[in-house]
Amino acid sequence: MDGLTINEAAETTGWSPRMLRYLESVGLIQPPRTESGYRKFGPEELQRLRTLRELLNRFGCGLSDVAFAGRMREDDELSKAVDAWFEAAPRLPEGVASDDWLSWEQEKHQRLLGMAA
Amino acid sequence: MDGLTINEAAETTGWSPRMLRYLESVGLIQPPRTESGYRKFGPEELQRLRTLRELLNRFGCGLSDVAFAGRMREDDELSKAVDAWFEAAPRLPEGVASDDWLSWEQEKHQRLLGMAA
DNA sequence: CGAACCTTGACACATCCCTGCTAAGGTTGC
DNA sequence: GCAACCTTAGCAGGGATGTGTCAAGGTTCG
Numbered sequence: 001m002d003g004l005t006i007n008e009a010a011e012t013t014g015w016s017p018r019m020l021r022y023l024e025s026v027g028l029i030q031p032p033r034t035e036s037g038y039r040k041f042g043p044e045e046l047q048r049l050r051t052l053r054e055l056l057n058r059f060g061c062g063l064s065d066v067a068f069a070g071r072m073r074e075d076d077e078l079s080k081a082v083d084a085w086f087e088a089a090p091r092l093p094e095g096v097a098s099d100d101w102l103s104w105e106q107e108k109h110q111r112l113l114g115m116a117a
Numbered sequence: 118m119d120g121l122t123i124n125e126a127a128e129t130t131g132w133s134p135r136m137l138r139y140l141e142s143v144g145l146i147q148p149p150r151t152e153s154g155y156r157k158f159g160p161e162e163l164q165r166l167r168t169l170r171e172l173l174n175r176f177g178c179g180l181s182d183v184a185f186a187g188r189m190r191e192d193d194e195l196s197k198a199v200d201a202w203f204e205a206a207p208r209l210p211e212g213v214a215s216d217d218w219l220s221w222e223q224e225k226h227q228r229l230l231g232m233a234a
Numbered sequence: 235c236g237a238a239c240c241t242t243g244a245c246a247c248a249t250c251c252c253t254g255c256t257a258a259g260g261t262t263g264c
Numbered sequence: 265g266c267a268a269c270c271t272t273a274g275c276a277g278g279g280a281t282g283t284g285t286c287a288a289g290g291t292t293c294g
Binding site: 122123124134138151153154155156179 | 239240241242250
């Protein structure tokens with residue numbers, strides 16, 4: 001069999017066999033199968049698994065986050081909707097009354113301080 | 118006060134006051150404040166809130182999903198890393214001989230890792 | 235002043251996400 | 265043919281999300 005079995009793959013990638021099945025179930029990997037249904041993990045898949053691990057703990061995000069990112073790249077509708085929402089910036093732009101922006105700037109300052117703390 | 122108070126905003130957007138505070142706490146909205154600290158919701162923010170609701174139940178996603186999308190648009194590093202991971206799809210592109218695909222994949226990974234790093 | 239708002243903080247609960255484990259059964263290979 | 269692997273399916277539990285509610289205190293305004 002060209003490619004590792006699930007336990008071997010788990011061994012070399014640091015994921016548990018359970019998690020490899022879970023990763024497949026949420027659509028993050030699609031390892032091919034043998035005739036009899038055994039998953040086989042090739043070098044690319046193994047590398048991909050290691051990269052995923054790196055990605056998660058470098059940025060402290062969850063699998064569902066990555067899965068959602070994947071959903072966005074496949075669903076153009078969704079991707080556009082999300083973009084549009086962020087595009088509709090709440091960064092009070094033009095319509096700001098002049099007696100507003102002072103307090104707004106003060107608040108921004110407070111928010112920044114809050115972030116630092 | 119130009120702009121609605123939190124209860125009024127809740128009334129017209131369908132969110133509960135509790136949720137409006139929660140949405141702010143996870144960084145999805147940043148309503149400005151009055152001098153004394155009251156949140157004030159302007160027309161833009163109200164529209165944004167309605168759009169968010171629409172977004173969530175149209176695509177059946179969670180707030181944390183949208184929050185993560187937001188994180189990606191602000192963190193270029195993260196966005197690149199996620200892209201790179203999906204780019205490294207374990208699918209055999211057309212025209213790659215089966216003798217070649219292994220080294221080809223490995224090369225691609227080299228390139229992608231170089232980008233991400 | 236007092237009623238009706240607003241603020242933050244915290245407790246509580248349902249529901250997911252992630253993960254391990256076990257069970258019942260098919261496959262592989264010595 | 266049997267040990268060691270694989271498969272799916274399910275329960276279980278700790279942690280994060282999403283949401284309500286209550287408490288203690290400041291603000292607004294008639």
